[in-house]
Amino acid sequence: MEKKFTYTQKNTGDQLTAAEWNNLAQDVDAAVTAINDGGAGGSDSHMVFDSADKHNLTIQTTAED
Numbered sequence: 001m002e003k004k005f006t007y008t009q010k011n012t013g014d015q016l017t018a019a020e021w022n023n024l025a026q027d028v029d030a031a032v033t034a035i036n037d038g039g040a041g042g043s044d045s046h047m048v049f050d051s052a053d054k055h056n057l058t059i060q061t062t063a064e065d
Contacts, residue, residue, distance in 0.1 A: 035049050048058045
């Protein structure tokens with residue numbers, strides 16, 4: 001993921017614009033995809049994001065690790 005996240009500080013009661021929300025949603029989607037794909041090109045990731053049930057991020061290890 002090349003893009004570095006930048007933001008404008010918000011205060012309680014401030015509104016989130018559609019553009020801000022869309023950028024945030026795209027960044028989260030890219031981060032989840034990178035985690036599920038094993039980061040920067042890895043294919044044997046031990047990190048799993050459970051997007052269907054409890055939305056947990058799990059790090060799985062094996063005896064070889």
